Amino acid sequence: MSTPDPQGPLFGAADIRELAAALGVRPTKQRGQNFVIDANTVRRIVRTAEVTADDVVVEVGPGLGSLTLALLDAARHVTAVEIDDTLAAALPATIAARLPAKKDAFDLVNMDAMQVTALPGPAPTALVANLPYNVAVPVLLHMLDSFPTIERTLVMVQAEVADRLAAGPGSRVYGVPSVKANWYAQVKRAGSIGRNVFWPAPNVDSGLVALVRRDEPVATTASKEEVFAVVDAAFAQRRKTLRAALAGWAGSAAAAEAALVAAGVSPQARGEALTVEEFARIAEAKQ
Numbered sequence: 001m002s003t004p005d006p007q008g009p010l011f012g013a014a015d016i017r018e019l020a021a022a023l024g025v026r027p028t029k030q031r032g033q034n035f036v037i038d039a040n041t042v043r044r045i046v047r048t049a050e051v052t053a054d055d056v057v058v059e060v061g062p063g064l065g066s067l068t069l070a071l072l073d074a075a076r077h078v079t080a081v082e083i084d085d086t087l088a089a090a091l092p093a094t095i096a097a098r099l100p101a102k103k104d105a106f107d108l109v110n111m112d113a114m115q116v117t118a119l120p121g122p123a124p125t126a127l128v129a130n131l132p133y134n135v136a137v138p139v140l141l142h143m144l145d146s147f148p149t150i151e152r153t154l155v156m157v158q159a160e161v162a163d164r165l166a167a168g169p170g171s172r173v174y175g176v177p178s179v180k181a182n183w184y185a186q187v188k189r190a191g192s193i194g195r196n197v198f199w200p201a202p203n204v205d206s207g208l209v210a211l212v213r214r215d216e217p218v219a220t221t222a223s224k225e226e227v228f229a230v231v232d233a234a235f236a237q238r239r240k241t242l243r244a245a246l247a248g249w250a251g252s253a254a255a256a257e258a259a260l261v262a263a264g265v266s267p268q269a270r271g272e273a274l275t276v277e278e279f280a281r282i283a284e285a286k287q
Contacts, residue, residue, distance in 0.1 A: 009073060009098040011066040013037040016199060019064050023090055027063075027200055035063045036130060038197035042070040048190050048208060049128045049154035051075050058124040058147065060113045060139055061132050063087055065094045071128055072102045079107040079119050113139045116146065123149040130156040133202070137161065137177045144184040144211070145224075153211040154190060162189055162207025174272050175238070179231045182276045183218060185211035218276055222283035227276070230283045234271030242274075242282075243267035250286060259285040 011019075016037045020026070027035055036042055045067060051057060055075040062068040062080040064087065072078045072095065082088040088110035096103045107120045114135070127143050127150045136157040144150060157165070160173075165181050166189040167174040181187045190210035195201045220227065233249035234242060242265065243257045250256035257267045262285035265278055 007039045010039040010042060010069050011037070011064070012039055013199065016064055016066060019090070019094070023064075023086055025064070025086055034130075034133075034198040034200060034202050036066045036197055037199045039066075039070075041193065041197040042067045044191075045128065045130075045154065045156065045208070046070045046074050048210070049126060050152065051126060051128065055126045056122045056124050057126045057128050058119060058143065058150070060127070060129040060143065062091060063130070065091050067128070067130055068095070068106075069098055072099055072106060075105075075126075077105045077107070077121055079109060079121055079124065081109045081111065081113045081116055081119075083110075083112045085110065114142055116143075119147070123147070125149060125151055127153040127155070133158045133161070133204075137165070137180075140165075140211075141180055141184075144181075144213075148213075151213050153185065153209075153213075155209050155211075156193060156206050157209060158202075159192065159205040159207040162209045165209045169273055169275055171272070176231055176235045179274075179276050179279060180228060181211060183224065183227065185213045187211050218280050220277075220280035220284055222280055226283040226286075227280045230279050230286075231271070231276075234274070234279070238271055241268045241270060245271065246282070255286075 016035055051071060051074045053076055056077045057071050057075045059068055059071060059078060059080045062082050068078060068080055080091060088108060091108055095106050109116060124147050131139055140155055164173045164175060164177045166187050167178045188210050190208040193206040234245050237245045242260055243253055246256035247253040250259055259282055260267045263281035265282060
């Protein structure tokens, strides 16, 4: 009598290497590719993301499909966005072979995630991804901006990036990613991932970041672009006081001071002390 496979349809390390060899694929540094080779890790990601049978999940950078299979096993529908032509071409066959019952619940978009502004199938409710390290923050912000139906997000990123995204005002690592992510969502650190679950093993640790979209957007008459311009200016010279750092943005140090005072923010403060709401008030004051 055969024992049931504890891995089920999911990939183990040997499966990943075998598929990569068959496709002639070597993970590339240029695309920040590190494939997850541990079934327990992808199960943990799906569990931490709280994916249910009602969810429509968008995954960026599915690679060979290890996380995709775990997501598809749990969700109603999965749409994967993959820039690599070889990997994208192989994914549907992988789904058909390992999860045949769910093959119609899978869509594939073969393009750069930064160019994606529409997705096939039902509107996504969740974003779950092992994001390539070199583009993690821009991709995350682009997806949250482009798909307002995404309520919950769980991304695996470099540990240092995870810390930055989840940092609050006053933290040493609080900066542009922290403020911009907070524009869209409540952000928190949701765990750590060791190096040995990847192939090739990266030379940095990874972290999970959970984002839950705000019930109400930041209350402001300024546009997102106007608020983000203040954030970029404030952190471009983060050692300077806001009066000095925002001089270029406002037209002069005196104009920056006037906007800060009108917003109820000390001109002597630094960007790392401000909430996203305070940045929004400064943008409004310049209007």
